[in-house]
Amino acid sequence: MEWLSDNVLQHLREVSEMPDPPGARYRIGEQLGRGGMGVVYRAHDSELQRDVAMKVLSIGDADAERMRREARVLARIEHPGIVPIHDVGTLEDGRVFYTMKLVRGARLDAYCRQSHSIPDLLRLFQRICEPVAFAHAQGIVHRDLKPENIMVGQFGEVLVLDWGVARVLSESELDGPVMGTKQYMAPEQSAGANAQIDGRSDVYSLGKILQFLIAAPAKPLQSIARKASAAAKDARYSSALAMSEDVGRYLDGLPVLAHPESILDRSRRVLGHNKTLVALILAYLLMRILLFLYSRT
Amino acid sequence: MDTDTRIGGGDGRFPDTRHSAIEAARSGVAADRAVAHETIVAAYWKPVYKYIRIKWKSSNEDAKDLTQGFFLRALEKDFLDRYSAENGSFRTYLRVCLNGFLANERKASQRLKRGGGAILLALDFTTAEGELLQIDVAQDDSPDRYFAREWTRSVFEIALVGLREQCAVHGKQIHYSLFERYDLAEEDQRGTYAALAGEFGLTTVTVTNHLAWVRREFRRIVLEKLRELTVSDREFRSEARALLGAEL
Numbered sequence: 265m266e267w268l269s270d271n272v273l274q275h276l277r278e279v280s281e282m283p284d285p286p287g288a289r290y291r292i293g294e295q296l297g298r299g300g301m302g303v304v305y306r307a308h309d310s311e312l313q314r315d316v317a318m319k320v321l322s323i324g325d326a327d328a329e330r331m332r333r334e335a336r337v338l339a340r341i342e343h344p345g346i347v348p349i350h351d352v353g354t355l356e357d358g359r360v361f362y363t364m365k366l367v368r369g370a371r372l373d374a375y376c377r378q379s380h381s382i383p384d385l386l387r388l389f390q391r392i393c394e395p396v397a398f399a400h401a402q403g404i405v406h407r408d409l410k411p412e413n414i415m416v417g418q419f420g421e422v423l424v425l426d427w428g429v430a431r432v433l434s435e436s437e438l439d440g441p442v443m444g445t446k447q448y449m450a451p452e453q454s455a456g457a458n459a460q461i462d463g464r465s466d467v468y469s470l471g472k473i474l475q476f477l478i479a480a481p482a483k484p485l486q487s488i489a490r491k492a493s494a495a496a497k498d499a500r501y502s503s504a505l506a507m508s509e510d511v512g513r514y515l516d517g518l519p520v521l522a523h524p525e526s527i528l529d530r531s532r533r534v535l536g537h538n539k540t541l542v543a544l545i546l547a548y549l550l551m552r553i554l555l556f557l558y559s560r561t
Numbered sequence: 562m563d564t565d566t567r568i569g570g571g572d573g574r575f576p577d578t579r580h581s582a583i584e585a586a587r588s589g590v591a592a593d594r595a596v597a598h599e600t601i602v603a604a605y606w607k608p609v610y611k612y613i614r615i616k617w618k619s620s621n622e623d624a625k626d627l628t629q630g631f632f633l634r635a636l637e638k639d640f641l642d643r644y645s646a647e648n649g650s651f652r653t654y655l656r657v658c659l660n661g662f663l664a665n666e667r668k669a670s671q672r673l674k675r676g677g678g679a680i681l682l683a684l685d686f687t688t689a690e691g692e693l694l695q696i697d698v699a700q701d702d703s704p705d706r707y708f709a710r711e712w713t714r715s716v717f718e719i720a721l722v723g724l725r726e727q728c729a730v731h732g733k734q735i736h737y738s739l740f741e742r743y744d745l746a747e748e749d750q751r752g753t754y755a756a757l758a759g760e761f762g763l764t765t766v767t768v769t770n771h772l773a774w775v776r777r778e779f780r781r782i783v784l785e786k787l788r789e790l791t792v793s794d795r796e797f798r799s800e801a802r803a804l805l806g807a808e809l
Binding site: 267268269270271272273275276277279280281282284322323356357 | 692695696710713714717718721744745746747748772773776777779780783784801802804805
């Protein structure tokens with residue numbers, strides 16, 4: 265009987281799981297990642313002569329319909345912040361696959377390990393809100409927003425990935441198994457109350473993502489994140505766009521809706537945002553005082 | 562070193578049934594039970610023996626006796642009847658029971674009373690012992706992880722015997738040779754498809770196609786074996802993910 269070393273064992277597991285697409289169109293390359301439902305490979309589309317990403321349902325995962333549903337959801341929401349889908353099909357062994365644009369870049373969690381200024385991260389956050397808001401406008405809730413499902417492309421573009429557990433609001437869904445990632449999941453989602461899930465459930469996750477992005481946020485940013493991830497759905501922003509706009513107000517030095525200001529807060533904000541102007545005024549006043557004193561002598 | 566006695570049935574033949582061996586072992590038909598026992602022992606004896614040796618730090622001789630004793634206990638009907646797929650995989654159930662058995666045996670120190678050291682099942686411990694010398698056991702390997710990896714190794718080894726036979730029956734010895742030279746080789750000896758093509762007098766595309774065929778066959782045989790070793794569809798799917806999916 266063959267004896268298999270650990271390395272050979274691992275190699276056998278990988279090649280056994282490797283997809284075997286029908287026909288000669290796709291040539292499978294290395295594994296790019298693994299999610300809850302499937303494995304993503306680099307594949308070469310020999311007809312169109314380009315590399316694509318191929319997501320294949322994991323062996324043993326019975327939920328082929330969920331995979332097809334994800335493909336349909338992706339096909340329905342065309343947005344620069346959502347990876348376009350090219351093709352969907354079934355392997356000879358019955359596993360469902362789909363191909364999509366191959367995104368080159370870094371996952372948000374990896375991207376954040378590099379040094380970035382707070383305004384840059386906030387602008388990035390606003391770009392995350394855009395495709396989410398667009399999907400909400402199409403009646404689709406992502407339900408699994410987290411840094412691992414967000415990709416920052418080579419040109420700074422942001423792509424929201426993994427729509428495998430997305431909910432189409434027009435389709436009824438019974439309360440049932442909890443899908444998503446606990447740390448970023450809204451309370452109504454954790455409770456398995458699927459009927460109560462709407463765009464504000466994603467807003468909750470966005471609040472958690474904002475907390476992840478900014479390690480030591482200023483008070484207004486803390487208030488924005490707190491409001492977004494409030495336990496009560498009605499206390500959250502009504503939409504991802506409303507949250508993004510509040511972040512935009514902070515960036516523009518305006519008062520944010522989530523943070524009621526005291527006079528001291530307001531002064532600090534105005535001073536903080538108009539440093540150059542304040543410095544010029546102070547310099548001018550100092551000069552006037554010096555001139556005044558000089559004229560007295 | 563002794564020859565491998567392969568208690569999984571003669572020389573580890575390709576399983577010709579997709580029925581659950583666990584279910585058959587619980588049936589009232591003696592002939593079915595005997596075949597099912599062989600299947601279960603064939604897949605699990607090595608992981609059990611190695612687990613006792615490594616994770617319970619037992620001596621070679623103690624581990625042999627304990628393995629024999631455990632399987633005699635595990636093949637009793639009430640032991641199998643108590644297993645429910647609702648509560649997890651059979652693999653986990655077996656390992657949990659093994660832990661309980663070993664704890665009791667240690668406490669009672671009764672191992673020799675069981676059979677006075679007589680061989681009860683024809684298990685090739687010499688081969689298993691030789692394999693232990695070739696495996697580096699990671700210090701942080703949890704008992705569950707260790708058992709799962711040894712179980713995967715055991716199932717794959719059985720599947721490979723079936724695969725070799727299938728290739729021989731269908732006249733695909735070249736396919737198997739390519740598989741052996743590429744997929745069963747250590748990484749530093751693997752070479753390239755082009756080199757294999759040159760060596761076997763084939764085109765690179767043919768090598769690619771042959772390997773794809775053998776891998777597909779291998780996966781099919783592994784999954785059929787797994788079907789035998791599980792009870793419910795849910796358990797089968799979950800174990801398939803563990804066997805071929807996430808990293809061990």
